[in-house]
Amino acid sequence: MNVQLAEDVHWVGTCEDADSGRHVHVSVYLIDAGDEYVLVDAGPPHETDIDTEVDRLTGGAGVDTLLLTHTNMPHTGHAHEYADRGVRVLSATDIPEEFGGYGELWNRDETVELAGREFSFPKPPMTDHVYSLWLYDRDSGVLFSSEALGNYHSPGRCEAVWDESGGEVSRAEVEAYVRDRLPWVRYVAPEKLESTLRDRLAGYDVSYVAPGHGTPVAGEQLEAYLDRLMDVVREVAGEWSGPQEPGTP
Ligand SMILES: [Zn+2]
Ligand SMILES: [Zn+2]
Numbered sequence: 001m002n003v004q005l006a007e008d009v010h011w012v013g014t015c016e017d018a019d020s021g022r023h024v025h026v027s028v029y030l031i032d033a034g035d036e037y038v039l040v041d042a043g044p045p046h047e048t049d050i051d052t053e054v055d056r057l058t059g060g061a062g063v064d065t066l067l068l069t070h071t072n073m074p075h076t077g078h079a080h081e082y083a084d085r086g087v088r089v090l091s092a093t094d095i096p097e098e099f100g101g102y103g104e105l106w107n108r109d110e111t112v113e114l115a116g117r118e119f120s121f122p123k124p125p126m127t128d129h130v131y132s133l134w135l136y137d138r139d140s141g142v143l144f145s146s147e148a149l150g151n152y153h154s155p156g157r158c159e160a161v162w163d164e165s166g167g168e169v170s171r172a173e174v175e176a177y178v179r180d181r182l183p184w185v186r187y188v189a190p191e192k193l194e195s196t197l198r199d200r201l202a203g204y205d206v207s208y209v210a211p212g213h214g215t216p217v218a219g220e221q222l223e224a225y226l227d228r229l230m231d232v233v234r235e236v237a238g239e240w241s242g243p244q245e246p247g248t249p
Contacts, residue, residue: 070132141207150214
């Protein structure tokens with residue numbers, strides 16, 4: 001897959017089967033920073049099409065930097081090989097010693113310059129991991145949202161992007177992802193999550209939200225997307241009846 005989100009940001013990823021005949025994206029993004037290439041997340045270990053696509057897009061040069069939003073499968077495939085090839089690896093979470101101990105940690109809310117561009121690492125208001133970070137590329141305005149702001153999709157809509165020309169993500173597609181992948185949502189206070197989410201997003205001039213497991217959403221469609229997400233969150237959270245009395249089964 002190769003879908004261009006911006007002149008210098010390519011969505012190269014793959015899909016896996018999810019529930020009810022749907023697909024889930026496992027996304028990798030390539031930033032063409034002119035003289036250097038930056039890869040955001042590395043995809044599943046068994047996947048080879050991503051490598052081939054990255055090779056093609058970089059004219060065989062390969063990437064210079066790999067940024068991992070978190071060190072969990074299926075996002076860290078081939079990360080060790082990248083490190084072995086001399087690629088600089090930065091990660092939001094520790095890379096265990098037994099994996100090779102390569103890479104550097106980044107800190108939340110830190111802004112760093114890589115490949116001549118500024119990147120920020122916002123603390124995510126939503127994630128399925130205790131620790132992962134979002135990544136904001138100031139040049140392109142793309143906010144890579146890791147595990148959050150995802151959705152499932154129907155086969156055949158693998159390369160759809162939600163922008164002004166269509167590609168709308170349905171509420172059902174958001175709901176399927178949230179129920180399956182973000183089970184903690186039933187414990188949240190929806191209004192608190194919503195205000196945190198909106199506050200965080202307002203801090204960035206977002207051209208696209210680029211999730212690890214969903215359809216990229218253009219900035220102008222973000223409100224519509226958030227409305228759908230919050231509608232799902234309110235429904236899911238409303239189903240939880242609170243802690244049970246001690247001793248009740
Ligand atoms: Zn994931
Ligand atoms: Zn797909």
